[in-house]
Amino acid sequence: MNFAVLQFPASNCDQDAVHALRNVFGHSARLLWHKETSLGDVDAVLIPGGFSYGDYLRTGAIARFSPVMQAVQTFAANGGLVLGICNGFQILCEAGLLPGALIRNRSLQFRCEHVFVKTVTKDSPFTGQVPDGKLMRIPIAHGEGCYFADEETISRLKSNNQILWQYVNDKGEATEVANPNGSVQNIAGICNERRNVAGLMPHPERACEPLLGSADGRLIFESFLNYLQNKNVAKAA
Ligand SMILES: NC(=O)CC[C@H](N)C(=O)O
Numbered sequence: 001m002n003f004a005v006l007q008f009p010a011s012n013c014d015q016d017a018v019h020a021l022r023n024v025f026g027h028s029a030r031l032l033w034h035k036e037t038s039l040g041d042v043d044a045v046l047i048p049g050g051f052s053y054g055d056y057l058r059t060g061a062i063a064r065f066s067p068v069m070q071a072v073q074t075f076a077a078n079g080g081l082v083l084g085i086c087n088g089f090q091i092l093c094e095a096g097l098l099p100g101a102l103i104r105n106r107s108l109q110f111r112c113e114h115v116f117v118k119t120v121t122k123d124s125p126f127t128g129q130v131p132d133g134k135l136m137r138i139p140i141a142h143g144e145g146c147y148f149a150d151e152e153t154i155s156r157l158k159s160n161n162q163i164l165w166q167y168v169n170d171k172g173e174a175t176e177v178a179n180p181n182g183s184v185q186n187i188a189g190i191c192n193e194r195r196n197v198a199g200l201m202p203h204p205e206r207a208c209e210p211l212l213g214s215a216d217g218r219l220i221f222e223s224f225l226n227y228l229q230n231k232n233v234a235k236a237a
Contacts, residue, residue, distance in 0.1 A: 001228055003029040004042045006072075006088075008063045008168035013049035013085065013205065021046070025221055043228050044081035045072055046086030049141070050205060054161050059102065059144045060090035069095055081125055081224060082197045086142055089199030090190065096154055098190060099199050100149030100158065102142075106182025108141040114214065115180055115204040116236045117188050117202055118168040125227035126198045129219055135172055136216035138202040145201040146188070147183035154184055165189040165200055 005017045012030060021029035022128050029046075032039065039045060051062035065067070069091070076082050076097055084092040092098045105111060107229070114137050119130040130136070137192040148155070165188040169178040189200025204217030 001027040001043045001225065002041060003027060003044055003046055004032045005029050005046045005048055005095055006034060006049065006068055007031050008034045008052035008066060008091075009181075011048055011050035011055055011087070013087075013203065015048050016203070017048040017085070017205045020208045020221060024208045024218070027223060027225070032068060034063065034068045037067045037071060040070075040077055041069045041082075042075075042152040043232070044083070047072075047076060047082070047084040047091055048205070049088060052087055052091065055144065057096070060087060060094040060203050063087075063091045064095040075095065076197050078192070079196050079219065082229065083126060084199035084202055085205060085225065086140075086145070087205055089142065089201055092197060098192055098199050100147055100190070102144050102201070103146045103148050104144050105142070105146050110141075110173070111145070111180045112139075112141040113180065114131070115188075115202060116168050116170055116172075116178065117165045118172055120163045120166055123161055124164055125194045125224050126191065126197065126220055127164050127223050129223040130218075130225050133172070134166050134219065135168060135170065136206050136219060137214045138204055138205075138207045139214075139218050140202050142201055143179070144207030145183070147187040147201070149184060157190060160193055162190050162193065163187055164191055164198060165202070177182045
């Protein structure tokens, strides 16, 4: 499988994403500078975490104007798989590829810790391989991770089953205490209506090897890798 991992000025999780894709899962991953206008021949795009453009104005608000984002828009419009992690999620919301916005954490503190995340639905390319009831322990590191959307958007997300992940406690309950940033409905990640674009604040690429304290993030990678493999098999048949 061929992945493009985007690089903006001040991306800082790009190498972690490439490491996971190449060395943990054995796929090909190419770094793509944000000035590029074409994605080339790729199966999926990963927008990594970081502080693109120093998070000026509002995080992701400048990166969304980078030339590469036009190519991402076209790729997504054609059904291509796009995953945004942390700053990548923020950029996807700013670009209008995902609804809502990521705003300052309610605590006004930068939060850097491991959290528990529950997968709300297996009905997406990003969650299909997560076992029922599995609580994933994954790190977060953000200052603007509070997902916000108006009530109408939230009810649409719910009725379309677009909420993919929620912050929970170690019993799997979506409580206020378990929510590290004050996001609406404890939302940690969502997908678009078509289900080919997703974003989440936690960092699964930093939780793919036991050496890093958790390997639960693998389940997200395994989900979209499995989806892409089936898609390629179907195409070849
Ligand atoms: N690790 C990240 O991608 C998070 C950085 C992010 N721009 C923030 O909200 O602080």
